[in-house]
Structures are given as C-alpha cells and as structure tokens.
Amino acid sequence: MLEKFRALRAEHAAVSAAGRDPFGVAFDTVLSATEAVLEGRRVLLLGTNNYLGLTFDPDCIEDAAEAVRSLGTGTTGSRIANGTYGGHAALEARLARFLGRRSAMVFTTGYQANLGALAALAGRGDHLLLDADSHASIYDGARLSAAQVTRFRHNDPDDLRRRLRHLSSQPGEKLIVAEGIYSMLGDTAPLREIVEVKREAGAWLLVDEAHSLGVLGESGRGLAEAEGVEAEVDFVVGTFSKSLGAIGGFLASDLDGFDALRLSARAYMFTASLPPSTVASVTRAIEVMEARPELREALRRNGQRLHAGLSAAGFMLGAMPSPIVSLPMPDRERAVLFWNRLLEAGVYANLALGPATPGGKPLLRMSVSALLTPAQIDAAVLAVARTGEALGLIGTALEAAE
Amino acid sequence: MLDEQAALREITAALEESGKLTGPVTMETSILHDLNLDSVGAIDFVMLLETRLDTVIPMDRMAEIETIGDLVRVLTSQASAAN
Numbered sequence: 001m002l003e004k005f006r007a008l009r010a011e012h013a014a015v016s017a018a019g020r021d022p023f024g025v026a027f028d029t030v031l032s033a034t035e036a037v038l039e040g041r042r043v044l045l046l047g048t049n050n051y052l053g054l055t056f057d058p059d060c061i062e063d064a065a066e067a068v069r070s071l072g073t074g075t076t077g078s079r080i081a082n083g084t085y086g087g088h089a090a091l092e093a094r095l096a097r098f099l100g101r102r103s104a105m106v107f108t109t110g111y112q113a114n115l116g117a118l119a120a121l122a123g124r125g126d127h128l129l130l131d132a133d134s135h136a137s138i139y140d141g142a143r144l145s146a147a148q149v150t151r152f153r154h155n156d157p158d159d160l161r162r163r164l165r166h167l168s169s170q171p172g173e174k175l176i177v178a179e180g181i182y183s184m185l186g187d188t189a190p191l192r193e194i195v196e197v198k199r200e201a202g203a204w205l206l207v208d209e210a211h212s213l214g215v216l217g218e219s220g221r222g223l224a225e226a227e228g229v230e231a232e233v234d235f236v237v238g239t240f241s242k243s244l245g246a247i248g249g250f251l252a253s254d255l256d257g258f259d260a261l262r263l264s265a266r267a268y269m270f271t272a273s274l275p276p277s278t279v280a281s282v283t284r285a286i287e288v289m290e291a292r293p294e295l296r297e298a299l300r301r302n303g304q305r306l307h308a309g310l311s312a313a314g315f316m317l318g319a320m321p322s323p324i325v326s327l328p329m330p331d332r333e334r335a336v337l338f339w340n341r342l343l344e345a346g347v348y349a350n351l352a353l354g355p356a357t358p359g360g361k362p363l364l365r366m367s368v369s370a371l372l373t374p375a376q377i378d379a380a381v382l383a384v385a386r387t388g389e390a391l392g393l394i395g396t397a398l399e400a401a402e
Numbered sequence: 403m404l405d406e407q408a409a410l411r412e413i414t415a416a417l418e419e420s421g422k423l424t425g426p427v428t429m430e431t432s433i434l435h436d437l438n439l440d441s442v443g444a445i446d447f448v449m450l451l452e453t454r455l456d457t458v459i460p461m462d463r464m465a466e467i468e469t470i471g472d473l474v475r476v477l478t479s480q481a482s483a484a485n
C-alpha cells in the first residue's frame with residue numbers, strides 16, 4: 001500500500017540528510033508571534049504568516065478563554081447536525097459587516113472553504129478557470145467539483161481571455177478563481193484586468209484573499225478593496241489562520257440565495273464546526289484588525305524593510321515588496337543547505353520545493369509580522385546575507401536561477 | 403482541423419521552442435520519462451502548446467496523457483471541439 005511512496009520517501013530522506021527535516025521542525029515552545037525556542041535556543045520566526053501578530057493578542061486570548069470556560073472545548077459536530085452556537089452566527093454577521101457583504105459562512109479551515117465553495121458553486125456543465133499557480137486547496141476544490149477545469153497562465157489576463165473565448169460557445173456558468181496575494185512569491189493578481197475579462201465573458205469571479213485579508217486595502221479587506229473592484233468580485237474566500245491568528249475559513253458574497261450553500265457545500269456540512277474559543281478569538285481579532293490600522297502599516301513597513309535589506313545585500317528577489325519575501329534558489333541542494341544554515345543562525349524561514357512552487361523552482365520563503373521590530377528584521381537580513389555569502393549565492397548565482 | 407501528423411509537427415516544434423527536444427519524437431515517446439519533463443514541466447509544456455495551437459485542454463483530459471500519442475489524440479479531438 002505504501003510502496004508507491006518509495007520515491008517520495010527517498011526524496012524526503014535526501015532533503016533531510018543535509019541537517020534537519022525542513023517539514024518537521026518541532027519547537028520546544030513558542031514565545032510570541034515572533035520568537036520560539038528550538039533545541040534550547042531562541043529563534044526568530046520569519047515564516048509564520050502571522051501577519052498582524054494577533055496570536056498573542058491579550059483581548060483575543062481573553063475572549064477565547066472566556067468562551068472555552070462557558071461553552072466548552074468543542075462543538076463535537078457540524079452545524080447541520082449539532083446546531084449553530086450563538087458565536088458562529090455572530091461571527092458570520094461580524095465578518096459580513098467587516099467585508100461589506102450581505103452574507104458570509106464560516107468553514108473549519110480555509111482549505112475546506114475552497115473545497116466547499118468550488119465544489120458546490122461549479123457543478124456539472126459549468127467551467128472553472130484557475131490561475132496555474134493556485135493554492136492546493138483551489139485545485140482540490142476543483143477536482144471535487146463536477147465542472148470542467150481549465151487553467152490559465154499565472155497572472156495572465158490575456159491567456160484567461162483567450163481561454164474564455166474558446167469556451168464561449170459552451171453552455172454552463174464560468175467561474176474565474178484568483179488569489180489576492182500568491183503565497184509563494186508574494187505577488188498580487190492583476191485584478192482590474194481580470195475583472196475586465198470577466199465582464200466581457202459574462203463570467204463570475206471568486207477571489208481567495210487568504211494572504212491579503214488584513215494586509216491589503218485601506219480597511220484590510222484585501223486586494224479587491226485595494227484595487228477598487230469589490231463590486232465585481234462575486235465571491236470572497238479567506239482564512240482565519242493568517243492575519244486573524246487562529247484557524248478557520250470563510251466564503252462571503254452579496255448574491256441572493258446564498259444560504260443554499262449551507263445545504264450543498266459538503267466541506268461545511270460534513271465536518272465539525274469551529275470550537276467556541278476559536279470563534280471568540282476570531283471575532284475579537286476582526287475588531288482588533290479594524291481598530292488598529294497601524295498594525296497593517298507596521299506590516300507594510302516591515303515587508304519593505306526586509307525587501308530593501310535583502311536587495312541591498314545583493315539578492316535578486318522574486319517580487320515587489322510585500323509581507324512575503326522569497327529568494328529563488330539555484331537548486332534543491334543549495335536551498336536545503338541555505339534553510340539549514342539560516343536556522344543555525346537563529347532564523348526560521350520556509351523551505352518551499354516543487355511542485356508547490358511556481359515553475360517547480362525551490363524557494364527560501366519568508367513572511368513578516370507587524371510585530372517584528374526593525375532590529376529583528378535587520379538581524380534577519382544580516383543572517384540571510386551571511387548565509388547567502390557563505391554559500392556563494394549573492395548576486396550572480398541567484399540571477400542565474402531566475 | 404488538426405490531423406495527427408500536423409499535431410506531431412507542432413509538438414516537436416513546441417519542444418524545440420522550449421529547449422526540451424532531446425531527439426526524435428514519436429507517438430510512443432513518454433512525456434515524463436523520455437522527455438525528462440517533471441509534472442510541472444509537463445504542464446508548462448502543455449500550456450505552451452495550447453497557446454501555439456490556440457486551443458484549450460481541460461485539466462481532466464491531462465490525466466489521460468502519458469505519451470506523445472496520447473497528447474496528439476487529445477489535441478486532435480480538442481481542436482475539432484473548439485471549431
């Protein structure tokens with residue numbers, strides 16, 4: 001049964017042979033949104049997606065603690081079977097208000113939000129158009145749907161247009177799926193152009209704002225807000241596991257009849273709902289996100305500081321400044337070595353390998369938090385620069401990897 | 403409409419364009435093994451072909467493609483569906 005994983009096991013063993021297992025780091029403890037302890041040593045967390053640093057927000061913790069004491073540790077079932085707790089409905093209403101949408105429904109993870117939304121929205125005879133660099137949850141949701149799936153070149157509205165033109169004679173609804181910020185390189189979708197194509201083709205548009213919620217837009221509603229195209233986005237997907245510092249996912253929309261999805265999205269119907277503590281902390285985190293726009297500003301500054309620091313050190317970076325900063329690596333061996341050396345130097349980043357990365361190329365991926373201090377970022381830049389120098393990867397080598 | 407020979411010619415040209423042409427390509431050539439394309443490379447290659455031929459190959463049809471011959475069959479049937 002497990003024989004088919006032989007090649008995968010060998011590959012994983014090779015990746016881990018250079019030092020630690022990059023996909024199995026076990027921290028002794030986590031100290032804050034920006035620091036943890038690994039084998040007795042403090043490490044700086046530079047790969048958490050904890051964009052606003054809300055995992056240790058005292059108010060979020062307090063509300064979660066209060067909810068666990070009064071309502072218990074779990075719901076022990078789905079909303080359909082075990083009922084909705086007051087907090088679930090209140091969170092959905094609060095989220096809808098924050099997003100300026102008529103309706104929102106909450107899922108147990110963002111992964112499940114995509115599974116549930118795509119499989120329910122796009123049925124037999126419909127068409128899904130996915131960006132080629134879509135997150136695994138989007139691909140998996142598309143596989144669960146009975147729709148015909150077509151992918152378009154990453155961030156290429158013309159390729160999308162061409163494909164929609166081919167499909168124009170075919171019946172069925174067309175749903176375009178894009179992400180606010182793409183998690184591997186931190187690049188954003190050309191949403192205004194995609195909206196234009198969508199209008200021409202009479203298609204629908206779903207935007208996954210997993211990495212852009214709380215990050216982009218004046219109010220933190222994401223890329224659609226930043227680009228001024230929210231009215232043209234029919235469905236918003238997002239997660240509570242990044243800027244909101246907990247776990248969970250959502251789907252929001254202005255469409256009539258939205259609640260039918262509660263009776264058709266299987267990833268909503270057949271899994272336990274979020275526990276009261278999470279519902280409480282997320283509800284509070286939305287309040288905090290609204291009340292403290294300075295967090296978003298600090299996040300932006302931190303992303304720029306890291307980007308500028310690494311550029312000045314001679315690295316070629318994968319994208320414009322954003323909270324995600326990725327270094328393209330020339331090959332898998334040096335990517336693994338880089339990641340290990342950097343951790344030795346006290347900085348935890350993410351090693352991202354194909355096929356999860358654009359073009360299957362290895363990346364050293366970093367993401368910043370609003371709570372990192374300038375001194376912490378400068379220390380990280382220094383550690384990354386020293387590691388890059390020691391491996392001979394500054395400047396030319398990385399340029400060649402582009 | 404694209405016939406088999408034309409499809410094979412287009413595939414060879416696309417492989418050449420992307421620097422992946424290592425030798426003669428026949429209907430039996432395995433995309434993953436003989437052409438040394440990994441799954442990401444294979445997808446990129448198919449997208450390149452889609453652009454060249456101005457066609458669209460839905461993802462569920464990708465699953466049936468192992469050899470160049472499979473790809474030719476998909477391309478020839480797609481082209482007619484699109485016209």
Ligand SMILES: Cc1ncc(COP(=O)(O)O)c(C=O)c1O
Pocket residue numbers: 109110111112114135137179183208210211239240241247248249
């Ligand atoms: C674009 C995108 N969608 C969805 C998810 C899944 O979110 P969650 O962690 O809540 O399952 C992620 C997280 O990695 C993501 O990057």
